[in-house]
Amino acid sequence: MLWLALIFTAPIPFYLGGLEIAPLARGLFLSLLVWGVVATEGVGGFQGLFALLAAVQVVVGAGLLWGVAALTARILSRAKPAIRALAVGAIVVGLIGFSLQDVYRTPLSSTRPQSSLLGLFE
Amino acid sequence: MTRVFFTAVLLLAWAARASAEAHPPCDHRDSERRPFFGDLHVHTKFSLDASTQGTRTTPDEAYRFARGEALGLHPFTAEGAPLRQARLSRPLDFAAVTDHAELLGETAICNTPGLAGYDSFACRVYRGWPRLAFFLMNGRGLPRFAFCGEDGAGCLAAARGPWAEIQQAAEAAYDRTAACTFSTFVAVEWTQVGSQTENLHRNVIFSSARVPEDPPNSLAYPSPEALWDALDRDCTPETGCDAIVIPHNSNLSGGLMFALESSSGEPLTAAEAARRAEREPLVEIMQHKGASECSRTSAPADELCGFEELPYDRFMGRFLPVGQETPSPLNYVRHALAAGLAEQERIGANPFEFGVIGSTDTHLGTPGLIAEDADFPGHGGAGIPIGNEIPDSLLEVIEYNPGGLAVVWAEENTRESLFSALERRETYGTSGPRILLRTFTGWDLPEALCDSEEFVATGYARGVPMGGELSAPPSGATPRVAVWAQRDAGTHDAPGVPLAQIQIVKAWTEAGEPREAIFDVAGAAPVSRYDDAACAAPEGGADHLCTVWQDPDFDPASPALYYTRVVEQPTCRWHAHACNAAGVDCAEPGTVRSGYEACCEEAWPRTIQERAWSSPVWYTPE
Numbered sequence: 001m002l003w004l005a006l007i008f009t010a011p012i013p014f015y016l017g018g019l020e021i022a023p024l025a026r027g028l029f030l031s032l033l034v035w036g037v038v039a040t041e042g043v044g045g046f047q048g049l050f051a052l053l054a055a056v057q058v059v060v061g062a063g064l065l066w067g068v069a070a071l072t073a074r075i076l077s078r079a080k081p082a083i084r085a086l087a088v089g090a091i092v093v094g095l096i097g098f099s100l101q102d103v104y105r106t107p108l109s110s111t112r113p114q115s116s117l118l119g120l121f122e
Numbered sequence: 123m124t125r126v127f128f129t130a131v132l133l134l135a136w137a138a139r140a141s142a143e144a145h146p147p148c149d150h151r152d153s154e155r156r157p158f159f160g161d162l163h164v165h166t167k168f169s170l171d172a173s174t175q176g177t178r179t180t181p182d183e184a185y186r187f188a189r190g191e192a193l194g195l196h197p198f199t200a201e202g203a204p205l206r207q208a209r210l211s212r213p214l215d216f217a218a219v220t221d222h223a224e225l226l227g228e229t230a231i232c233n234t235p236g237l238a239g240y241d242s243f244a245c246r247v248y249r250g251w252p253r254l255a256f257f258l259m260n261g262r263g264l265p266r267f268a269f270c271g272e273d274g275a276g277c278l279a280a281a282r283g284p285w286a287e288i289q290q291a292a293e294a295a296y297d298r299t300a301a302c303t304f305s306t307f308v309a310v311e312w313t314q315v316g317s318q319t320e321n322l323h324r325n326v327i328f329s330s331a332r333v334p335e336d337p338p339n340s341l342a343y344p345s346p347e348a349l350w351d352a353l354d355r356d357c358t359p360e361t362g363c364d365a366i367v368i369p370h371n372s373n374l375s376g377g378l379m380f381a382l383e384s385s386s387g388e389p390l391t392a393a394e395a396a397r398r399a400e401r402e403p404l405v406e407i408m409q410h411k412g413a414s415e416c417s418r419t420s421a422p423a424d425e426l427c428g429f430e431e432l433p434y435d436r437f438m439g440r441f442l443p444v445g446q447e448t449p450s451p452l453n454y455v456r457h458a459l460a461a462g463l464a465e466q467e468r469i470g471a472n473p474f475e476f477g478v479i480g481s482t483d484t485h486l487g488t489p490g491l492i493a494e495d496a497d498f499p500g501h502g503g504a505g506i507p508i509g510n511e512i513p514d515s516l517l518e519v520i521e522y523n524p525g526g527l528a529v530v531w532a533e534e535n536t537r538e539s540l541f542s543a544l545e546r547r548e549t550y551g552t553s554g555p556r557i558l559l560r561t562f563t564g565w566d567l568p569e570a571l572c573d574s575e576e577f578v579a580t581g582y583a584r585g586v587p588m589g590g591e592l593s594a595p596p597s598g599a600t601p602r603v604a605v606w607a608q609r610d611a612g613t614h615d616a617p618g619v620p621l622a623q624i625q626i627v628k629a630w631t632e633a634g635e636p637r638e639a640i641f642d643v644a645g646a647a648p649v650s651r652y653d654d655a656a657c658a659a660p661e662g663g664a665d666h667l668c669t670v671w672q673d674p675d676f677d678p679a680s681p682a683l684y685y686t687r688v689v690e691q692p693t694c695r696w697h698a699h700a701c702n703a704a705g706v707d708c709a710e711p712g713t714v715r716s717g718y719e720a721c722c723e724e725a726w727p728r729t730i731q732e733r734a735w736s737s738p739v740w741y742t743p744e
Contacts, residue, residue: 017256017257017441033247033251033254041243041244041269042265044267045262050257109253
């Protein structure tokens with residue numbers, strides 16, 4: 001749950017021509033667009049490199065966030081179950097609250113150079 | 123729908139070709155020639171990188187803007203109303219729309235419902251995620267997209283639509299009456315890059331409405347030599363077609379624009395050098411993405427060389443920490459000119475015998491929008507979308523600038539007269555202001571020529587104008603350069619800036635090695651510090667400067683060239699105006715809002731000295 005929350009809310013750098021600082025979910029979404037173009041149109045020029053760059057960042061980002069989630073879970077594992085549930089809930093709510101502000105840098109968007117979670121997939 | 127589209131294309135193509143080149147005599151023809159101000163580097167919505175940032179300007183609208191009409195700029199409301207407007211305070215005399223030849227068809231397909239490929243996934247990404255498409259599509263190369271069909275035929279066919287519209291717009295805007303108020307050129311940008319994104323871009327300017335059926339592009343012709351071959355084949359005097367090729371942004375070429383070898387990697391031969399000099403008689407020395415005369419590292423003794431210098435030497439450097447080391451001297455016009463002299467000695471021909479112009483390279487379809495003020499909307503060369511509303515931030519990448527102008531000394535404002543001047547290099551470039559600059563170089567120009575009312579007549583009779591070649595010297599003679607410059611008159615609301623000084627840059631060879639020297643010949647460098655907090659009209663300077671300078675170290679056995687640089691008194695750079703208007707005070711961090719951080723970065727000088735560069739005059743020993 002923590003991992004999923006981090007994937008959808010934690011701002012991490014993601015480079016695809018422009019440097020975004022946004023949740024990994026957005027990076028994955030952009031990567032799907034790139035892979036979709038490569039799959040339907042074939043590879044030419046720098047596009048293969050672009051697709052590979054996206055893949056590497058998705059894998060590294062997912063691993064990194066998994067590590068953060070696992071570390072947090074390990075720290076919380078020493079607490080009582082009720083407190084643990086409360087802490088996880090608080091973290092998730094906090095992350096969602098944070099993500100609803102215009103905290104993400106999204107230069108690859110044509111309309112929103114700064115965005116909140118709600119605008120990430122427009 | 124497809125049939126209607128192609129019918130329209132054919133009709134437009136027919137209309138453009140049917141028009142005769144004949145032009146009635148102009149009401150005002152000046153045998154001593156006049157300066158005409160223009161912009162030979164303009165992108166509209168047909169260029170992929172312009173369209174992905176939201177530019178909607180058509181070639182027709184770009185030409186109307188150049189003639190003085192207002193133009194709405196993005197962002198647009200949902201109803202299509204522009205949130206910004208721009209208008210030139212002084213119309214241009216000539217212009218050329220130079221959309222990228224590459225992806226011309228792809229962009230047309232993705233924007234035209236009904237064309238095969240419109241519903242492809244790539245086009246959906248283009249329409250929904252244009253910024254991502256900017257990188258994805260620009261980075262494509264060969265093979266073309268699958269939606270282009272077999273061998274890219276669909277995209278090549280689709281490119282003829284915008285190509286025809288570009289021709290039609292040029293024809294419609296060209297004043298064929300005896301008033302001769304405005305000239306246009308059919309043109310296109312050939313957009314090749316090196317393997318590490320080194321810029322090799324060139325604009326192809328056609329002399330008339332007789333142009334190739336397809337615009338020459340770098341996918342079909344992947345080297346400058348291949349481009350020249352294509353022009354030799356498809357644009358011949360027999361068909362009434364002629365073209366010159368104008369490289370630009372050598373500052374972003376990683377040293378490749380003026381490499382001393384051919385594209386095959388072999389040293390240049392005399393034939394190749396002569397061919398280049400003939401095909402490429404001009405270079406764009408100044409534009410939106412920086413000046414290309416020289417750099418602080420390439421000419422450390424020249425204090426004026428840091429002007430609008432980019433902090434990287436290839437496109438990738440804007441996005442990644444590459445190409446930011448010391449750039450090759452061959453990124454710059456001055457050193458290329460000097461290297462050309464050495465090549466002249468080595469192989470017997472000079473590949474870099476070129477004159478200079480300035481232009482904007484606007485990607486908003488706003489030719490000649492060069493004012494350095496708080497209203498500068500940017501030129502969109504970085505391809506960054508502006509969003510749905512005007513952001514509270516600097517509207518341009520900090521290292522970019524409003525660009526320059528091309529100035530042509532011609533008898534009248536017609537394509538024929540202007541193109542002839544471009545070919546003979548009687549041109550100069552400015553960083554924006556309409557400085558008047560005239561030079562003559564000869565062996566026996568009178569020392570008191572500046573006092574003569576016959577300055578021009580004597581100059582032509584006893585010397586050669588900028589861009590010319592000196593004849594063999596009389597025994598014991600040394601070249602004299604007569605330079606006359608007058609400040610930009612400006613407008614009522616924005617008066618021009620006084621001139622600070624004139625310099626002559628000389629290049630020559632010693633034992634086969636290129637040498638350069640700078641001579642202060644009139645005026646003086648500013649002595650008082652300019653207040654960039656007020657950005658007021660500068661004090662001091664001159665309305666006009668004139669002098670006759672004689673080369674003190676002329677060696678008749680050594681090839682040489684001379685060009686002139688005229689600089690204005692210091693004024694505020696565009697971003698200083700914008701930062702001041704936004705209330706940014708770098709001494710008070712609280713005033714430096716998000717989006718204005720660059721206002722206080724010391725790497726970007728808040729004051730500049732605008733300038734003009736003349737085309738050189740060459741001396742070649744017999």
